[in-house]
Amino acid sequence: MSDLVQYYPMFLEGTALTILITVIGSVIGILLGLLFVMMRLSKVKVISAIGRIYISVVRGTPSMIQVMLIYYTLAKSLDLPTIQFLGSSLDRIIPGSIALGINSGAYVAEIFRAGITSIPVGQTEAGISLGLSERETMQSIVLPQALRNVLPALGNEFITLVKESSVLFYIGVQEVTAQALAVGGTLYNFIPPLLVSAVIYFILTFVLSQVFALMEKKMGAKYTRLN
Amino acid sequence: MTNVIEVKHLHKAFGTNTVLDDINFTVQKGEKVALIGPSGGGKSTLLRCLIHVEGGYSGEVNFEGQPVNHASKETLQKLRQKMGFVFQQFNLFPHMTVLENITFAPKKLKIDDPKAIEAHAHQLLEEVGLANKANAYPQSLSGGQQQRVAIARALAMKPEVMLFDEPTSALDPEMVGEVLGVMKKLAADGMTMIIVTHEMAFARDVADQVLFMDQGKIADSGTATHIFKETTNPRTQEFLAKMMD
Ligand SMILES: Nc1ncnc2c1ncn2[C@@H]1O[C@H](COP(=O)(O)OP(=O)(O)OP(=O)(O)O)[C@@H](O)[C@H]1O
Ligand SMILES: [Mg+2]
Numbered sequence: 001m002s003d004l005v006q007y008y009p010m011f012l013e014g015t016a017l018t019i020l021i022t023v024i025g026s027v028i029g030i031l032l033g034l035l036f037v038m039m040r041l042s043k044v045k046v047i048s049a050i051g052r053i054y055i056s057v058v059r060g061t062p063s064m065i066q067v068m069l070i071y072y073t074l075a076k077s078l079d080l081p082t083i084q085f086l087g088s089s090l091d092r093i094i095p096g097s098i099a100l101g102i103n104s105g106a107y108v109a110e111i112f113r114a115g116i117t118s119i120p121v122g123q124t125e126a127g128i129s130l131g132l133s134e135r136e137t138m139q140s141i142v143l144p145q146a147l148r149n150v151l152p153a154l155g156n157e158f159i160t161l162v163k164e165s166s167v168l169f170y171i172g173v174q175e176v177t178a179q180a181l182a183v184g185g186t187l188y189n190f191i192p193p194l195l196v197s198a199v200i201y202f203i204l205t206f207v208l209s210q211v212f213a214l215m216e217k218k219m220g221a222k223y224t225r226l227n
Numbered sequence: 228m229t230n231v232i233e234v235k236h237l238h239k240a241f242g243t244n245t246v247l248d249d250i251n252f253t254v255q256k257g258e259k260v261a262l263i264g265p266s267g268g269g270k271s272t273l274l275r276c277l278i279h280v281e282g283g284y285s286g287e288v289n290f291e292g293q294p295v296n297h298a299s300k301e302t303l304q305k306l307r308q309k310m311g312f313v314f315q316q317f318n319l320f321p322h323m324t325v326l327e328n329i330t331f332a333p334k335k336l337k338i339d340d341p342k343a344i345e346a347h348a349h350q351l352l353e354e355v356g357l358a359n360k361a362n363a364y365p366q367s368l369s370g371g372q373q374q375r376v377a378i379a380r381a382l383a384m385k386p387e388v389m390l391f392d393e394p395t396s397a398l399d400p401e402m403v404g405e406v407l408g409v410m411k412k413l414a415a416d417g418m419t420m421i422i423v424t425h426e427m428a429f430a431r432d433v434a435d436q437v438l439f440m441d442q443g444k445i446a447d448s449g450t451a452t453h454i455f456k457e458t459t460n461p462r463t464q465e466f467l468a469k470m471m472d
Contacts, residue, residue, distance in 0.1 A: 120316075120318075122314060122316050122318040123318060123320065125280050125312075125314070126312075126314065126318035126319075126320070127320075127332075128280055128307065129278055129280060129307055129310070129311075129312035130307070130308070130331075130332035130336075130380070130384055131304050131305070131307040131308030131332060131336055131384060132304075132332055132335060132336070133300070133304055136335060140331070140335070141320055145320075145321065145322050148322065222364065223321060223322070223364050223366050
């Protein structure tokens with residue numbers, strides 16, 4: 001046990017990196033999700049088809065393969081900086097986070113699509129009948145309501161992403177799983193450090209689920225304010 | 228007298244199902260038009276064509292002399308700003324307070340400065356009897372209250388004409404009166420109105436022109452007196468007899 005304690009900086013660094021790549025991945029995921037759901041729902045057939053293809057390809061292939069493909073493609077084609085950050089070089093962290101975002105974007109797009117189609121058309125018609133453009137109606141009337149409806153599903157997606165971020169281990173990003181394995185290697189015992197990493201993931205996902213639960217509660221309470 | 232709305236040879240089909248068949252009528256400034264008729268007759272579709280949330284029709288719809296069909300997106304938006312629409316299901320924005328529901332579009336479209344828009348909104352809330360509900364969310368209001376907010380929301384755009392699609396059909400009976408009361412006041416103030424309604428007494432009292440729609444056609448039309456007292460059209464008589472009991 002005391003052996004394990006001396007490695008706490010590695011776990012800290014790994015945890016920080018896990019949080020970082022998850023946050024970047026979620027931000028990219030939300031942006032791509034928004035972009036692709038708009039494409040998917042577009043009336044222009046070609047655009048809608050592109051959205052559909054992206055979503056089904058990402059959902060139909062293993063994330064590990066996506067991550068490696070994106071890493072090797074980006075590493076080959078771009079001259080990414082090799083500066084070290086939290087124990088890993090940026091030329092691994094950047095493609096890794098992008099890959100997580102691309103992966104998450106497909107799931108987020110599907111979540112948004114369910115949310116948008118769950119909003120009654122009467123909402124869109126009300127916006128349009130007031131003279132708002134279709135775009136303004138989507139942005140200010142439909143999306144905020146859709147977002148509220150999909151908050152639980154979105155929370156689940158981000159929780160998945162926290163855990164899924166461990167696949168970046170395969171491209172040498174020293175996130176918490178990679179650090180646990182490294183510690184296990186030096187200790188000749190993998191079980192204690194893996195248990196520590198499991199606890200860390202659990203704490204991260206638990207906090208995240210609490211945050212989302214709080215957000216849902218706040219939004220729900222607001223809707224029924226009496227005067 | 229100026230025509231606010233002119234409809235000429237309007238024809239609309241959903242697939243092979245003809246829903247509007249050669250509709251012709253005009254609405255003058257300040258006129259109140261009641262659209263009555265059996266379910267499925269095409270009343271909602273007609274109203275939706277006027278504001279062009281329903282497209283794909285042939286014929287002409289003119290608003291203040293401007294064609295609504297063939298209008299560019301921007302022109303259409305401008306035209307819609309001048310036509311208030313009140314839905315059967317209210318369609319208030321649940322994520323906005325009552326005040327925000329009313330001020331959102333006018334602010335976004337900058338029809339006035341924000342202060343004036345808010346003052347106008349409060350005045351409208353006063354007129355529909357909901358001055359104390361400005362900061363409430365729609366979900367906490369009764370159906371009748373929601374519909375009055377919806378009317379205030381449409382009026383906040385300072386429209387030239389108000390279109391109502393069965394504004395009281397989704398309400399509990401005891402709330403119908405409060406909404407009709409607001410509409411009567413609006414009529415008395417000189418608003419141009421087209422009202423789809425099953426409230427025959429209201430149509431008789433308020434309408435200058437009554438259109439009886441049946442199977443996609445205007446089967447009978449005229450003054451309220453004509454439709455409710457003098458008509459010899461058997462379909463109109465049959466419909467009214469059914470509505471009266
Ligand atoms: N989006 C649509 N697609 C296909 N058919 C439609 C659509 N909307 C309306 N219809 C059809 O058009 C006809 C007229 O409908 P509409 O809603 O205009 O009638 P209405 O007179 O308003 O009836 P109600 O009194 O029940 O509201 C009906 O036969 C209806 O089934
Ligand atoms: Mg109808």
